[in-house]
Amino acid sequence: MYRDHSVAAVVPAYNEERFIGDVVREMPPFVDRLYVVNDCSTDSTWEAILEAAQTDARRRIDREGAVADRVERIRPDGGENPALAARATVHEPIGRVVPIDHRENRGAGGAIKTGYLAARAGRLDIVVTVDGDGQMDLDAMPKLLDPIVDGVADYAKGNRLLAPDHQRSMPRFRLFGNALLSLLTKIASGYWKLSDPQNGYTAISRDALEAVDLESMYEYYGYCNDLLVKLNARSTRVADVSIPAVYGDEKSSIVYSTYVRNVSGMLLRNFLWRLETRYLRFDFHPVVLFYLFGAGASALGSLGVLWSFLSRGRSGESLFVRVLASTQLFLVGWLFLLFAMVFDMQENEDREVVIHE
The missing domain is CATH 3.90.550.10 (Spore Coat Polysaccharide Biosynthesis Protein SpsA; Chain A)
Structure with missing residues:
Protein backbone atom coordinates (compact mmCIF):
# COMPACT_ATOMS: atom_id res chain seq x y z
CA MET A 1 0.00 0.00 0.00
CA TYR A 279 -15.54 17.72 -29.99
CA LEU A 280 -18.50 16.21 -31.86
CA ARG A 281 -19.83 13.12 -30.09
CA PHE A 282 -19.42 14.20 -26.44
CA ASP A 283 -19.74 17.94 -27.09
CA PHE A 284 -19.40 20.46 -29.89
CA HIS A 285 -16.48 22.83 -30.31
CA PRO A 286 -15.60 24.91 -33.41
CA VAL A 287 -12.01 23.61 -33.22
CA VAL A 288 -13.18 20.79 -35.51
CA LEU A 289 -14.29 23.24 -38.20
CA PHE A 290 -11.04 25.18 -37.95
CA TYR A 291 -8.99 21.99 -38.33
CA LEU A 292 -11.07 20.77 -41.28
CA PHE A 293 -11.08 24.09 -43.14
CA GLY A 294 -7.40 24.70 -42.40
CA ALA A 295 -6.34 21.28 -43.63
CA GLY A 296 -8.51 21.52 -46.74
CA ALA A 297 -7.41 25.06 -47.66
CA SER A 298 -3.71 24.37 -47.15
CA ALA A 299 -3.95 21.16 -49.21
CA LEU A 300 -5.81 22.92 -52.05
CA GLY A 301 -3.33 25.80 -51.96
CA SER A 302 -0.38 23.41 -52.24
CA LEU A 303 -2.01 21.57 -55.15
CA GLY A 304 -2.81 24.91 -56.80
CA VAL A 305 0.82 26.01 -56.74
CA LEU A 306 1.95 22.66 -58.15
CA TRP A 307 -0.69 22.68 -60.88
CA SER A 308 0.16 26.27 -61.84
CA PHE A 309 3.71 25.29 -62.69
CA LEU A 310 2.74 22.04 -64.40
CA SER A 311 0.15 23.76 -66.62
CA ARG A 312 2.01 26.97 -67.39
CA GLY A 313 1.71 28.02 -71.00
CA ARG A 314 -1.61 26.20 -71.48
CA SER A 315 -3.67 29.15 -70.31
CA GLY A 316 -3.58 32.82 -71.03
CA GLU A 317 -3.85 33.58 -67.30
CA SER A 318 -0.72 34.90 -65.69
CA LEU A 319 1.35 32.29 -63.85
CA PHE A 320 2.12 34.89 -61.18
CA VAL A 321 -1.58 35.47 -60.46
CA ARG A 322 -2.35 31.77 -60.18
CA VAL A 323 0.63 31.10 -57.91
CA LEU A 324 -0.20 34.11 -55.75
CA ALA A 325 -3.85 33.04 -55.34
CA SER A 326 -2.85 29.48 -54.45
CA THR A 327 -0.21 30.70 -51.99
CA GLN A 328 -2.75 32.93 -50.29
CA LEU A 329 -5.13 29.99 -49.95
CA PHE A 330 -2.31 27.91 -48.49
CA LEU A 331 -1.43 30.60 -45.94
CA VAL A 332 -5.07 31.09 -44.95
CA GLY A 333 -5.31 27.35 -44.38
CA TRP A 334 -2.29 27.36 -42.10
CA LEU A 335 -3.71 30.34 -40.23
CA PHE A 336 -6.88 28.37 -39.52
CA LEU A 337 -4.77 25.39 -38.40
CA LEU A 338 -2.89 27.60 -35.95
CA PHE A 339 -6.19 28.95 -34.61
CA ALA A 340 -7.41 25.36 -34.19
CA MET A 341 -4.27 24.45 -32.21
CA VAL A 342 -4.72 27.49 -29.96
CA PHE A 343 -8.35 26.53 -29.27
CA ASP A 344 -7.25 22.95 -28.55
CA MET A 345 -4.57 24.18 -26.13
CA GLN A 346 -7.05 26.36 -24.28
CA GLU A 347 -9.57 23.54 -24.03
CA ASN A 348 -6.99 21.19 -22.43
CA GLU A 349 -5.01 23.69 -20.37
CA ASP A 350 -6.54 22.66 -17.03
CA ARG A 351 -6.14 18.94 -17.79
CA GLU A 352 -2.36 18.74 -17.71
CA VAL A 353 0.32 19.66 -15.20
CA VAL A 354 4.13 19.50 -15.41
CA ILE A 355 6.06 18.50 -12.25
CA HIS A 356 9.74 19.31 -12.56
CA GLU A 357 10.95 17.95 -9.22
Missing part, protein backbone atom coordinates in the same frame (compact mmCIF):
# COMPACT_ATOMS: atom_id res chain seq x y z
CA TYR A 2 1.14 3.54 -0.75
CA ARG A 3 -0.55 6.23 1.36
CA ASP A 4 -3.62 4.00 1.82
CA HIS A 5 -3.80 3.18 -1.92
CA SER A 6 -3.23 -0.32 -3.27
CA VAL A 7 -0.64 -0.40 -6.05
CA ALA A 8 -0.02 -2.84 -8.88
CA ALA A 9 2.92 -2.91 -11.27
CA VAL A 10 2.70 -4.22 -14.83
CA VAL A 11 6.11 -5.44 -16.05
CA PRO A 12 6.44 -6.57 -19.71
CA ALA A 13 9.41 -8.79 -20.51
CA TYR A 14 10.77 -10.08 -23.81
CA ASN A 15 14.19 -11.75 -23.76
CA GLU A 16 15.16 -9.96 -20.56
CA GLU A 17 16.78 -12.87 -18.71
CA ARG A 18 19.63 -10.61 -17.59
CA PHE A 19 17.48 -7.84 -16.13
CA ILE A 20 13.97 -9.04 -15.24
CA GLY A 21 15.06 -10.78 -12.02
CA ASP A 22 16.55 -7.59 -10.59
CA VAL A 23 13.44 -5.59 -11.56
CA VAL A 24 11.17 -8.02 -9.67
CA ARG A 25 13.42 -8.32 -6.62
CA GLU A 26 14.01 -4.54 -6.36
CA MET A 27 10.34 -3.55 -6.71
CA PRO A 28 9.42 -1.19 -3.81
CA PRO A 29 7.73 -2.92 -0.86
CA PHE A 30 4.59 -0.76 -1.16
CA VAL A 31 3.74 -2.42 -4.50
CA ASP A 32 1.05 -4.95 -3.63
CA ARG A 33 0.89 -6.90 -6.87
CA LEU A 34 3.25 -7.46 -9.82
CA TYR A 35 1.78 -8.61 -13.12
CA VAL A 36 4.90 -9.82 -14.95
CA VAL A 37 4.13 -10.62 -18.59
CA ASN A 38 6.44 -12.93 -20.50
CA ASP A 39 5.95 -12.04 -24.18
CA CYS A 40 6.97 -15.42 -25.61
CA SER A 41 10.66 -14.92 -24.86
CA THR A 42 13.11 -17.24 -26.58
CA ASP A 43 15.66 -17.15 -23.76
CA SER A 44 15.37 -17.94 -20.03
CA THR A 45 13.19 -14.96 -19.14
CA TRP A 46 10.33 -17.15 -17.87
CA GLU A 47 12.60 -19.09 -15.54
CA ALA A 48 14.14 -15.83 -14.30
CA ILE A 49 10.66 -14.46 -13.53
CA LEU A 50 9.70 -17.52 -11.48
CA GLU A 51 13.00 -17.61 -9.60
CA ALA A 52 12.83 -13.89 -8.76
CA ALA A 53 9.19 -14.23 -7.67
CA GLN A 54 10.07 -17.00 -5.23
CA THR A 55 12.98 -14.98 -3.84
CA ASP A 56 10.78 -11.91 -3.45
CA ALA A 57 8.05 -13.95 -1.71
CA ARG A 58 10.49 -15.39 0.83
CA ARG A 59 11.88 -11.94 1.60
CA ARG A 60 8.43 -10.45 2.13
CA ILE A 61 7.31 -13.25 4.41
CA ASP A 62 10.47 -12.94 6.49
CA ARG A 63 10.15 -9.15 6.62
CA GLU A 64 6.43 -8.46 6.71
CA GLY A 65 4.54 -11.64 7.49
CA ALA A 66 0.94 -10.48 7.79
CA VAL A 67 1.31 -8.01 4.93
CA ALA A 68 2.35 -10.82 2.61
CA ASP A 69 -0.73 -12.78 3.67
CA ARG A 70 -2.97 -9.79 2.92
CA VAL A 71 -1.50 -9.44 -0.55
CA GLU A 72 -2.35 -13.05 -1.31
CA ARG A 73 -6.05 -12.18 -1.03
CA ILE A 74 -5.93 -9.67 -3.91
CA ARG A 75 -7.53 -11.22 -6.97
CA PRO A 76 -4.85 -11.98 -9.60
CA ASP A 77 -7.17 -11.50 -12.56
CA GLY A 78 -10.60 -10.87 -11.12
CA GLY A 79 -11.94 -14.34 -11.80
CA GLU A 80 -13.61 -14.74 -15.20
CA ASN A 81 -11.77 -12.55 -17.70
CA PRO A 82 -12.37 -13.73 -21.29
CA ALA A 83 -10.33 -10.97 -22.94
CA LEU A 84 -7.31 -11.90 -20.83
CA ALA A 85 -7.80 -15.67 -21.10
CA ALA A 86 -7.85 -15.43 -24.90
CA ARG A 87 -4.35 -13.98 -25.05
CA ALA A 88 -2.39 -15.37 -22.10
CA THR A 89 -2.13 -17.92 -19.32
CA VAL A 90 -2.37 -16.33 -15.87
CA HIS A 91 -0.56 -18.49 -13.32
CA GLU A 92 -1.18 -18.67 -9.59
CA PRO A 93 0.48 -15.87 -7.62
CA ILE A 94 3.90 -16.46 -6.14
CA GLY A 95 3.82 -14.06 -3.22
CA ARG A 96 2.84 -10.74 -4.76
CA VAL A 97 3.96 -11.77 -8.27
CA VAL A 98 1.42 -12.98 -10.83
CA PRO A 99 3.37 -14.63 -13.69
CA ILE A 100 1.57 -14.24 -17.02
CA ASP A 101 2.66 -16.13 -20.13
CA HIS A 102 1.60 -14.91 -23.59
CA ARG A 103 0.44 -17.50 -26.09
CA GLU A 104 2.03 -15.50 -28.91
CA ASN A 105 4.44 -12.60 -29.15
CA ARG A 106 2.46 -9.35 -29.08
CA GLY A 107 5.15 -6.71 -28.62
CA ALA A 108 5.62 -4.17 -25.85
CA GLY A 109 2.17 -2.64 -26.22
CA GLY A 110 0.51 -6.04 -26.27
CA ALA A 111 2.26 -7.06 -23.03
CA ILE A 112 1.23 -3.81 -21.34
CA LYS A 113 -2.34 -4.34 -22.54
CA THR A 114 -2.37 -7.85 -21.06
CA GLY A 115 -1.08 -6.54 -17.74
CA TYR A 116 -3.65 -3.74 -17.74
CA LEU A 117 -6.46 -6.23 -18.35
CA ALA A 118 -5.31 -8.30 -15.36
CA ALA A 119 -4.82 -5.25 -13.15
CA ARG A 120 -8.20 -3.78 -14.12
CA ALA A 121 -9.93 -7.00 -13.10
CA GLY A 122 -7.90 -7.07 -9.86
CA ARG A 123 -9.32 -3.59 -9.05
CA LEU A 124 -6.24 -2.09 -7.42
CA ASP A 125 -6.26 1.68 -6.91
CA ILE A 126 -3.20 2.58 -9.01
CA VAL A 127 -1.39 0.65 -11.75
CA VAL A 128 2.23 1.44 -12.61
CA THR A 129 4.02 0.26 -15.75
CA VAL A 130 7.71 -0.62 -15.44
CA ASP A 131 9.89 -2.00 -18.25
CA GLY A 132 11.63 -5.28 -17.62
CA ASP A 133 15.03 -4.05 -18.85
CA GLY A 134 16.07 -2.18 -15.72
CA GLN A 135 16.09 1.28 -17.34
CA MET A 136 13.63 2.79 -14.85
CA ASP A 137 14.54 4.17 -11.45
CA LEU A 138 12.25 2.26 -9.08
CA ASP A 139 13.11 4.62 -6.21
CA ALA A 140 11.41 7.40 -8.20
CA MET A 141 8.06 5.59 -8.33
CA PRO A 142 6.47 7.73 -5.56
CA LYS A 143 6.87 10.76 -7.83
CA LEU A 144 4.42 9.12 -10.23
CA LEU A 145 2.05 7.97 -7.50
CA ASP A 146 1.80 11.28 -5.61
CA PRO A 147 -0.12 13.25 -8.30
CA ILE A 148 -2.77 10.51 -8.39
CA VAL A 149 -3.00 10.08 -4.61
CA ASP A 150 -3.18 13.88 -4.18
CA GLY A 151 -5.98 14.15 -6.74
CA VAL A 152 -3.91 16.29 -9.13
CA ALA A 153 -4.11 13.80 -12.00
CA ASP A 154 -5.52 10.43 -12.99
CA TYR A 155 -2.52 9.52 -15.16
CA ALA A 156 1.14 10.35 -14.57
CA LYS A 157 4.06 9.65 -16.87
CA GLY A 158 7.79 10.02 -16.57
CA ASN A 159 9.67 12.60 -18.62
CA ARG A 160 13.40 12.29 -19.31
CA LEU A 161 13.63 15.73 -20.96
CA LEU A 162 12.52 18.16 -18.25
CA ALA A 163 15.97 18.39 -16.64
CA PRO A 164 19.04 19.32 -18.75
CA ASP A 165 21.19 16.61 -17.14
CA HIS A 166 18.53 14.04 -18.01
CA GLN A 167 18.66 15.15 -21.64
CA ARG A 168 22.44 14.80 -21.74
CA SER A 169 22.15 11.18 -20.54
CA MET A 170 19.98 10.25 -23.54
CA PRO A 171 21.71 9.13 -26.76
CA ARG A 172 21.50 11.76 -29.55
CA PHE A 173 19.51 9.63 -32.00
CA ARG A 174 16.93 8.89 -29.29
CA LEU A 175 16.74 12.58 -28.39
CA PHE A 176 15.97 13.61 -31.99
CA GLY A 177 13.35 10.91 -32.49
CA ASN A 178 11.83 11.75 -29.13
CA ALA A 179 11.44 15.42 -30.05
CA LEU A 180 9.75 14.56 -33.35
CA LEU A 181 7.32 12.11 -31.74
CA SER A 182 6.63 14.60 -28.95
CA LEU A 183 5.43 17.16 -31.50
CA LEU A 184 3.25 14.67 -33.35
CA THR A 185 1.77 13.37 -30.09
CA LYS A 186 0.99 16.89 -28.83
CA ILE A 187 -1.12 17.46 -31.94
CA ALA A 188 -2.77 14.04 -31.87
CA SER A 189 -3.49 13.87 -28.14
CA GLY A 190 -4.29 17.49 -27.27
CA TYR A 191 -1.86 17.43 -24.34
CA TRP A 192 0.30 20.30 -25.54
CA LYS A 193 2.48 20.67 -22.43
CA LEU A 194 3.67 17.07 -22.38
CA SER A 195 6.85 15.76 -23.99
CA ASP A 196 8.68 12.42 -24.06
CA PRO A 197 5.30 10.76 -24.76
CA GLN A 198 6.71 7.28 -25.42
CA ASN A 199 8.13 7.06 -21.91
CA GLY A 200 6.87 3.75 -20.53
CA TYR A 201 7.22 4.67 -16.84
CA THR A 202 3.62 5.58 -15.98
CA ALA A 203 0.92 5.36 -13.32
CA ILE A 204 -2.84 5.34 -13.89
CA SER A 205 -5.77 5.42 -11.50
CA ARG A 206 -8.38 2.67 -11.44
CA ASP A 207 -11.08 5.09 -12.62
CA ALA A 208 -9.02 6.15 -15.65
CA LEU A 209 -8.08 2.55 -16.47
CA GLU A 210 -11.74 1.53 -16.42
CA ALA A 211 -12.77 4.54 -18.52
CA VAL A 212 -10.52 3.87 -21.53
CA ASP A 213 -11.19 1.16 -24.09
CA LEU A 214 -8.38 -1.26 -23.28
CA GLU A 215 -9.60 -3.82 -25.78
CA SER A 216 -8.76 -1.45 -28.67
CA MET A 217 -5.40 -0.39 -27.22
CA TYR A 218 -2.54 -0.21 -29.73
CA GLU A 219 -0.18 -3.17 -29.37
CA TYR A 220 3.00 -1.81 -30.93
CA TYR A 221 5.65 0.49 -29.41
CA GLY A 222 3.38 3.53 -29.78
CA TYR A 223 1.00 2.24 -27.10
CA CYS A 224 1.94 5.13 -24.77
CA ASN A 225 1.02 7.68 -27.44
CA ASP A 226 -2.20 5.83 -28.21
CA LEU A 227 -3.20 5.79 -24.54
CA LEU A 228 -2.67 9.55 -24.23
CA VAL A 229 -5.15 10.13 -27.07
CA LYS A 230 -7.69 7.81 -25.44
CA LEU A 231 -7.28 9.58 -22.11
CA ASN A 232 -7.78 13.01 -23.67
CA ALA A 233 -10.99 11.88 -25.34
CA ARG A 234 -12.23 11.14 -21.81
CA SER A 235 -11.02 14.55 -20.53
CA THR A 236 -8.55 12.83 -18.18
CA ARG A 237 -6.14 14.92 -16.13
CA VAL A 238 -2.50 13.98 -16.73
CA ALA A 239 0.82 14.86 -15.10
CA ASP A 240 4.28 14.99 -16.69
CA VAL A 241 6.87 14.11 -14.04
CA SER A 242 10.62 14.65 -14.31
CA ILE A 243 12.27 11.23 -13.93
CA PRO A 244 15.62 10.17 -15.44
CA ALA A 245 16.22 6.94 -17.32
CA VAL A 246 19.05 4.53 -16.56
CA TYR A 247 20.88 3.45 -19.73
CA GLY A 248 22.95 0.31 -19.56
CA ASP A 249 24.08 -2.23 -22.12
CA GLU A 250 20.57 -3.40 -22.98
CA LYS A 251 19.71 -3.39 -26.69
CA SER A 252 16.56 -1.92 -28.18
CA SER A 253 14.48 -4.22 -30.39
CA ILE A 254 12.85 -1.31 -32.22
CA VAL A 255 13.22 -1.22 -36.02
CA TYR A 256 13.03 2.56 -36.45
CA SER A 257 11.93 2.62 -40.10
CA THR A 258 8.92 0.46 -39.23
CA TYR A 259 8.39 2.27 -35.94
CA VAL A 260 8.12 5.75 -37.45
CA ARG A 261 5.81 4.60 -40.24
CA ASN A 262 3.44 2.66 -37.99
CA VAL A 263 3.28 5.17 -35.15
CA SER A 264 2.81 8.16 -37.48
CA GLY A 265 -0.12 6.45 -39.16
CA MET A 266 -1.61 5.51 -35.79
CA LEU A 267 -1.32 9.09 -34.53
CA LEU A 268 -3.08 10.47 -37.61
CA ARG A 269 -5.97 8.03 -37.17
CA ASN A 270 -6.13 8.76 -33.46
CA PHE A 271 -6.10 12.51 -34.06
CA LEU A 272 -9.16 12.30 -36.31
CA TRP A 273 -10.87 9.93 -33.85
CA ARG A 274 -10.18 12.31 -30.94
CA LEU A 275 -11.67 15.28 -32.78
CA GLU A 276 -14.79 13.29 -33.62
CA THR A 277 -15.13 11.81 -30.12
CA ARG A 278 -14.20 14.79 -27.97
